[in-house]
Each structure stands twice: as C-alpha cells, then as structure tokens.
Amino acid sequence: xxxxxxxxxxxxxxxxxxxxxxxxxxxxxxxxxxxxxxxxxxxxxxxxxxxxxxxxxxxxxxxxxxxxxxxxxxxxxxxxxxxxxxxxxxxxxxxxxxxxxxxxxxxxxxxxxxxxxxxxxxxxxxxxxxxxxxxxxxxxxxxxxxxxx
Amino acid sequence: xxxxxxxxxxxxxxxxxxxxxxxxxxxxxxxxxxxxxxxxxxxxxxxxxxxxxxxxxxxxxxxxxxxxxxxxxxxxxxxxxxxxxxxxxxxxxxxxxxxxxxxxxxxxxxxxxxxxxxxxxxxxxxxxxxxxxxxxxxxxxxxxxxxxxxxxxxxxxxxxxxxxxxxxxxxxxxxxxxxxxxxxxxxxxxxxxxxxxxxxxxxxxxxxxxxxxxxxxxxxxxxxxxxxxxxxxxxxxxxxxxxxxxxxxxxxxxxxxxxxxxxxxxxxxxxxxxxxxxxxxxxxxxxxxxxxxxxxxxxxxxxxxxxxxxxxxxxxxxxxxxxxxxxxxxxxxxxxxxxxxxxxxxxxxxxxxxxxxxxxxxxxxxxxxxxxxxxxxxxxxxxxx
Numbered sequence: 279x280x281x282x283x284x285x286x287x288x289x290x291x292x293x294x295x296x297x298x299x300x301x302x303x304x305x306x307x308x309x310x311x312x313x314x315x316x317x318x319x320x321x322x323x324x325x326x327x328x329x330x331x332x333x334x335x336x337x338x339x340x341x342x343x344x345x346x347x348x349x350x351x352x353x354x355x356x357x358x359x360x361x362x363x364x365x366x367x368x369x370x371x372x373x374x375x376x377x378x379x380x381x382x383x384x385x386x387x388x389x390x391x392x393x394x395x396x397x398x399x400x401x402x403x404x405x406x407x408x409x410x411x412x413x414x415x416x417x418x419x420x421x422x423x424x425x426x427x
Numbered sequence: 428x429x430x431x432x433x434x435x436x437x438x439x440x441x442x443x444x445x446x447x448x449x450x451x452x453x454x455x456x457x458x459x460x461x462x463x464x465x466x467x468x469x470x471x472x473x474x475x476x477x478x479x480x481x482x483x484x485x486x487x488x489x490x491x492x493x494x495x496x497x498x499x500x501x502x503x504x505x506x507x508x509x510x511x512x513x514x515x516x517x518x519x520x521x522x523x524x525x526x527x528x529x530x531x532x533x534x535x536x537x538x539x540x541x542x543x544x545x546x547x548x549x550x551x552x553x554x555x556x557x558x559x560x561x562x563x564x565x566x567x568x569x570x571x572x573x574x575x576x577x578x579x580x581x582x583x584x585x586x587x588x589x590x591x592x593x594x595x596x597x598x599x600x601x602x603x604x605x606x607x608x609x610x611x612x613x614x615x616x617x618x619x620x621x622x623x624x625x626x627x628x629x630x631x632x633x634x635x636x637x638x639x640x641x642x643x644x645x646x647x648x649x650x651x652x653x654x655x656x657x658x659x660x661x662x663x664x665x666x667x668x669x670x671x672x673x674x675x676x677x678x679x680x681x682x683x684x685x686x687x688x689x690x691x692x693x694x695x696x697x698x699x700x701x702x703x704x705x706x707x708x709x710x711x712x713x714x715x716x717x718x719x720x721x722x723x724x725x726x727x728x729x730x731x732x733x734x735x736x737x738x739x740x741x742x743x744x745x746x747x748x749x750x751x752x753x754x755x756x757x758x759x760x761x762x763x764x765x766x767x768x769x770x771x772x773x774x775x776x777x778x779x780x781x782x783x784x785x786x787x788x789x790x791x792x793x794x795x796x797x798x799x800x801x802x803x804x805x806x807x808x809x810x811x812x
Contacts, residue, residue, distance in 0.1 A: 289559040296559060322560050322673070348582070348680060350574035351627035357567035368565060368626070370575050370675060378675040382564050390627050395582035412563050 287359040288410055296323040298337050303411040306403045308340040310375055321377035342401035343418065344373040349395070351388045364388075371399055371415050385416030432524060432665065433696050437812045439523040440652035440659035443473025443645030444770040447539065450640035450759045451609055457547030461641030462494055462539030465766075469643035474656025475533060480645075482506075482531025484522055486514030487540060487763055488549060494537055504531040510669055511797020512710060512763040515644070516804030519769060520665030522646045532647060536769075539641035542762035546639070556673060569712060570626040570634055572674045572799045577628050577715040580681040584730030586718070588628060592619035593736040594714035595632050595756055600742050602753025604783035609636055610757045619714075633714040635755035635764070642766035644773070649812075660773045663790075664697025664807030666690060674799045683796070686723035689803035690794065697807035699790065701726050706775050706788045707747060708768030710795035711754040720794055724805075748785045751775060765795040769806065776810040 292300055302309030312319045313327035314334040326333055350368040355361070365388035372378045383399065386392060398418035405411045445468035447461045456464075462485070470477050482504040483491040491505035504525050508514050515536050522534035541548050557566075566572065580586050596616055602608035614632060622632040652659035668688035671677050678684060694700070701724070709717040718732030727734065735741045741749035752758045752771040759767060772791040774780050793806040 286563045286565075287558075289563050291555045291558060293555050293559065321675070322556055348575040348579040350571060350578060350629075351624075352565055352571065353624040353626065355565075356571060356626070357562065357565065360562075360565040360567065362565060366565060368571055368574070370579075370680075380561050380564055380566055380675055395579060406563075414564075 284406060285361045286406060286412065287357065288406060289412070293323070295325050299323055300410065302339070303403065303413060304409070306411065308342050308401050308413050309337045310340050310373070310377060311335050312338045319375040319377060321379050338375070340401070341374050344371045344399055344415070346370075346383060346393070346395060346397045346399050346415070347372040347378055349383060349393055351390060367393065369399075369415055382414050383416065384414050385420045432520070433698070435523050435527050436663050436696050436698065437661045438649055439526045439646050439662050440649050441519070441644055441662065441769070441773050441808070442647055442652050442655040442657065442659055443469040443471070443475065444773045445469040445472050445643060446607070446770065447641035450607060451638055452543050453541070453639040454544040454546060456541065456639065458539050458541040459489060459497060459547055460539070461541065461639065462489060462537050463497055465539060465641030465643035466494070466498065466535055466537050469535065469645050472657065473645045475645065479533045480535050482522065482525055482534035484518035484534060484536040485538065486518070487538070489539070502531075504534070510802040512712070512765045513795035513797040513802055513804035514763065515765040516769060516793055516795040516806055517667040519644065519646065519662060519806055520667060520804070523662050523665055526646060526648050532651070534646045536644045536646070536766065537641070538643065538761070538763060538766035540761035540763055541639045542760075543637045543639045561673070569799070570629050573713045573715070574626050574629055575674050576677070576680050576719065576799060577713065580715060580719060581628065583681050586730060586733055588620060589616055590733040590737055591628070591633055591714040592616040593733065594711070594717055595619045597736045597741045598711060598750045598754040598756045601748075601751045601783055602757035604743060605753045605758060608753035608758040609638065611753075629713060635712045635760035636757070638759045638761055640759050640761045642770050644766060644769050658777055658810060660776045661809045661812055662806065663809045664693040664695070664699065664805070666692025666696065666805040667803065668692070669797070669802040671801050672798055677800065681719065682729065683719065683723040683800035683803060685803040686720055686794065686796065686800060687725070689805040690724040693805035693807050699807055704790050704792045705747070706751065706772065706785050706791040707749045708751070708772050708791065708793045709749060710764055710768065711750055711756050712760065712764065714756065716796065717749060719800065720796070724794060743783065751780065751783050751785060765804065768793045768795060772806070772808050776808055
C-alpha cells in the first residue's frame with residue numbers, strides 16, 4: 279500500500295535498540311527484550327535492564343497471549359494521520375511474559391458493556407507495508423484475523 | 428524525617444502571585460507575552476520591581492534564560508525542570524532551597540502557554556518512544572492515556588462514571604463563585620454523563636479546558652518577605668518525585684507512587700498531618716485525577732477518594748474545600764496547569780477570594796501531577812509560621 283492509503287501512522291523514528299522488535303514483527307513474531315543476567319522481561323526495548331541495570335539484553339519470542347489490562351474507546355479521531363474509523367478500542371495489554379504495551383483490541387464491538395479488564399487476549403498481526411507490521415490483539419479464541427475492527 | 432528539607436520549613440515565602448492580564452482564548456497574545464504579563468503582574472503584587480528578580484524558574488518551551496533576556500535582567504540562578512504540569516509546583520521547592528543558600532534573593536516561577544491558540548508556539552515532536560509504540564495505535568493526547576488509569580481504577584475499585592462526574596459538579600460549583608473562571612453555569616451528574624463522548628471513560632465534561640494563560644509566583648526569604656506588599660505565605664513543606672513517562676511503565680496503574688512519595692516529603696518537611704489541612708488544590712486535568720491523588724496522598728483508602736466529592740465535603744460550605752478556583756475543569760487549563768493551584772492557595776491563605784473565600788483558611792495543600800500521574804509536586808502552604 280502507498281502511504282496515502284495507510285490507516286495508521288507508520289512507527290517512527292525507529293531506534294536501533296528496537297530493531298529486533300520490528301524485524302520480528304515482519305515475520306509475525308512478537309519479540310521482547312529479556313535481561314540475560316536477571317531474566318527480567320521488559321518493554322519498550324532499551325539498552326539497560328530496568329530491573330538489575332545489566333547491559334546484557336537478549337530477545338525472546340512472546341507467546342502472544344495476555345490479558346486486557348485496561349482499555350478506552352475513542353469516539354473521535356485525535357490524530358489526523360490515524361484513519362481507522364471510530365469508535366475503536368485503545369488497549370493496554372499485559373503479556374504473559376510480564377510487560378505491558380499499548381495496542382488496539384479488534385474482533386469485538388467497541389462497546390464498553392462488552393469489554394472487560396482482564397479478559398484474555400491474543401496477538402494478531404496487521405501488515406502496514408513491506409517494512410512494518412504492528413501487533414494488534416483480539417479476544418482469546420475469537421474468530422477473525424488482523425484488520426478486524 | 429530524612430530526605431526532606433525540614434530545616435528549610437518556613438524559611439521562604441510566596442510574596443506575589445498573579446495571572447496574565449487575561450486568561451481564556453487569546454489569539455492575539457503570544458506565549459512569551461503571557462509569561463511576561465504574569466511576571467510583571469506578580470512582581471507588582473509583591474511590591475517589588477522586575478529588576479529585583481535574580482532567579483527564574485520555568486517549564487515548557489521557553490527557557491528561563493529567554494525569560495531573563497526578554498525582561499532585560501541577568502539572572503544568578505535558573506531552573507528549567509520540565510516534567511509536566513507539576514513542574515511549577517516542584518520549582519517552589521527548588522526556589523526555597525536556592526533562596527536558603529543565597530543562590531538568588533528573589534525567585535520567580537513563571538508559566539505562559541498558548542495552549543489553545545498556539546501563538547508563538549513551536550511544535551516539538553514527541554519522542555521516538557511514543558512514535559514507535561503509541562501513535563500507530565491511535566493514541567494522541569492526554570485523554571487516551573489517562574483513561575487507562577481510570578478504566579482500571581473502575582475495574583479494581585468499583586468506582587463509577589457517576590462518581591467521577593461528581594468531581595466535575597463539585598468543581599463547577601466553585602467556578603460559579605470565581606469571576607475569572609471560564610465555565611460558570613451549574614452542571615449536574617446527568618449533564619456530565621450526557622456530554623459528548625470523547626474517549627471512554629471520558630465524556631467532554633470529564634476533561635479539562637484547553638486555554639491560553641500565564642501565571643507567576645514570586646518568592647523570597649522569610650526575613651525579606653515582611654517588607655513586601657502583602658501578608659507572606661510560608662512554604663512550610665515541599666516534596667517531589669517522578670516515576671515514569673509512558674503509562675505502560677506505571678507500576679501500579681491505580682496508585683501513583685510519585686504522588687505518595689511527594690506527599691510524604693512535603694508533610695514530613697512541614698511537620699503536619701493530613702487532618703490539619705482546611706483547603707486543598709489538586710491538579711484536575713480529568714475528573715478521576717483528584718480522587719486518585721487523595722488516595723495516593725493517604726487522605727482516603729483506595730477507591731474512596733471519590734467520597735470527598737459525592738458527599739459534598741469538597742464543595743462550597745463543605746468541610747474540606749477542594750479546587751476552589753474552579754480547577755482545570757472549569758477555570759482554566761493551558762496544558763501545564765500547575766502554576767494556577769499555587770496562585771489560588773496563596774489567595775485563599777491571604778483571604779482575597781471574595782465569594783469563594785474558605786473561612787479560616789490557614790493551611791493549604793497543593794498537589795499536582797506531571798504527565799499521567801508520572802511526576803508529582805506537593806506544597807504545604809500556611810499564612811503563619
């Protein structure tokens with residue numbers, strides 16, 4: 279797709295320490311930084327472990343499973359470059375491995391009566407272009423792949 | 428208590444406060460003009476001259492040295508701490524320390540922000556972190572982050588949309604008594620719940636105003652304060668802390684550790700307990716903020732901060748008035764609101780507040796947040812030693 283057709287702003291600027299994360303997503307793998315000394319798994323990627331301050335950071339592949347830690351429903355676009363039609367679900371997901379990240383919940387109506395904190399979710403991938411794929415989440419076991427609204 | 432400036436308690440005073448000439452929607456005033464109006468007004472309120480100022484403290488896009496340059500003064504001490512809207516509250520503590528050590532003699536904490544009209548504002552891009560990990564999912568603006576804290580609070584503690592709405596209703600009652608407040612007509616819980624949905628769990632009336640305004644606070648050492656124009660307001664306690672920036676990094680989404688630490692430091696320095704306060708100013712960018720701050724500061728058990736509002740304790744005539752200027756929700760909110768609660772507490776302690784004056788106001792708490800409860804600044808202010 280050309281940038282003009284993209285529904286989402288491309289992630290940018292990409293930092294060198296996050297490159298393995300974006301490389302993994304291109305292959306539909308959700309990669310997470312993990313400290314090779316204390317074993318703490320964290321997100322966002324950075325060059326020092328926020329738990330023990332080791333500089334020996336490795337990467338693991340996440341199961342892609344977690345829980346919806348919190349959510350919001352946006353009824354109006356707040357950024358012109360984000361063209362997904364409202365209402366849509368803004369999600370904070372806590373992954374099984376521990377870290378929390380922000381994403382969207384898809385595959386369910388954007389209705390606060392249907393969505394519950396702590397509901398189990400799993401990753402789906404939405405390819406933006408040849409370079410970038412982003413991780414979205416759907417209710418665990420729900421039908422439908424990435425791109426569901 | 429270790430880790431506080433206990434020996435500096437009451438060593439410095441707020442001697443001047445004021446807003447810019449106007450506050451509200453000001454398409455004909457630059458951000459820098461808002462700063463300079465506020466500084467000159469606050470210095471005049473103190474009975475001092477701008478040339479007396481030798482320490483400048485400011486947060487945001489303009490550096491303290493720019494303000495000094497614009498005023499034509501050479502500053503001996505500057506502080507540009509920018510950790511969100513509470514920065515100005517923190518800077519009062521920084522100024523107390525600087526004044527104590529003689530690093531400056533007259534300190535001005537200044538805020539100017541053309542938050543609504545964007546006049547004289549440079550658009551600075553956000554960090555690579557937000558650009559990579561938040562923006563692609565539609566996150567933009569404070570409501571899309573603070574809502575996460577709020578939804579989770581409802582899940583863990585059973586708080587309700589009706590309870591958050593009570594905060595807006597209480598705050599509007601105060602705004603009705605403040606001629607400078609932007610929105611003064613009474614509102615009900617139903618009005619809040621029926622206002623335009625913006626980003627669940629927030630409707631429009633759960634979210635602060637977006638305005639243009641400046642504000643400034645002048646401080647000097649207590650020995651010099653008695654020569655100023657008005658009754659000094661003593662800085663009895665000051666605290667600060669920061670925890671995170673990205674909301675995903677907040678350890679406990681319904682409790683602000685930065686706020687707890689900041690409050691403990693301020694109460695420890697002041698040697699006061701929570702029950703001693705008779706006036707409170709809390710940074711209200713969203714209706715859920717003040718109740719969560721009351722919980723994190725130890726005024727209420729978790730989930731019970733809203734009781735202050737729904738039981739009417741916070742309202743005019745209530746036992747513990749909160750946000751008596753009408754708050755960011757109804758008075759003004761430029762983006763970095765923290766200077767304005769300091770101004771209001773000072774005016775309450777001086778007895779200058781007319782229809783909204785809190786009777787026998789002698790000990791006031793100011794608590795503000797930066798970002799999404801990411802940073803915190805707390806002040807204990809008193810009208811006598």
